[in-house]
């Protein structure tokens with residue numbers, strides 16, 4: 158049995174990971190970490206370092222400001238971590254990278270298989286189409302989401318830029334003073350409303366033709382199940398920063 162600590166256990170994704178573990182024969186949750194000591198089937202602590210139960214791996218769906226303490230504690234305890242939280246600033250990302258020299262850390266803004274395939278398809282399309290089309294990303298999420306644009310939208314935009322040698326400047330939404338679109342813009346637009354789980358659409362708008370590649374998450378279960386796969390994958394790995402690409406390549 159893989160012994161899991163769930164960081165952010167009281168949240169929307171925390172609940173979904175608890176359900177995914179109930180449906181899995183491989184995992185057991187030995188402890189949770191969150192800001193509030195909620196009633197769960199496992200003990201809940203206010204930081205990772207306080208957890209008394211022995212564990213094999215940590216899964217995190219919390220808030221970006223929690224990440225520095227999480228990776229510091231995980232490195233001290235020598236525990237692998239799956240970070241699913243989005244919205245990290247540059248300093249927080251740099252610390253994750255630094256700590257990945259001590260422990261295996263898996264980080265992906267989106268744990269679903271479909272989005273990771275979308276990234277592949279979009280970068281292929283971008284190579285063919287970028288000279289003659291304008292690329293825009295639209296993401297839609299529920300009205301409780303704290304970060305914008307989504308981590309996934311940024312991941313897609315960065316993958317396009319990596320593929321094309323940093324051709325694009327990102328434009329976050331447009332307003333009355335934005336003026337005419339520049340050729341080297343890549344627009345990223347965030348919609349927030351209701352209970353939308355997560356939609357990401359990449360639009361290649363050319364002359365007289367438009368290609369749209371879209372992913373819709375229909376429930377949070379896909380993210381929870383993906384996080385469990387990532388947790389299983391990093392246990393026993395060498396210290397490094399791993400991504401969904403590493404998991405998919407291993408098959």
Ligand SMILES: NC(=O)C1=CN([C@@H]2O[C@H](COP(=O)(O)OP(=O)(O)OC[C@H]3O[C@@H](n4cnc5c(N)ncnc54)[C@H](OP(=O)(O)O)[C@@H]3O)[C@@H](O)[C@H]2O)C=CC1
Nearest residue numbers: 165167168169170191218219223241242243266267268380
């Ligand atoms: N990579 C992926 O596939 C996915 C990533 N996400 C990301 O995961 C994160 C969580 O999403 P979601 O579950 O919807 O958000 P929620 O706000 O529902 O849950 C986050 C939980 O983390 C808690 N938390 C906040 N700060 C800390 C801290 N310092 N230490 C421990 N716990 C803390 C929150 O407590 P409180 O409410 O009291 O602040 C809350 O219980 C977001 O960044 C989201 O974008 C979401 C879905 C998929």
Ligand SMILES: O=C(O)C1=N[C@H](C(=O)O)C[C@H](O)C1
Nearest residue numbers: 243266267302307308309355
């Ligand atoms: O907050 C969410 O809900 C989600 N966040 C992730 C992101 O920011 O990309 C992934 C998913 O779309 C759901």
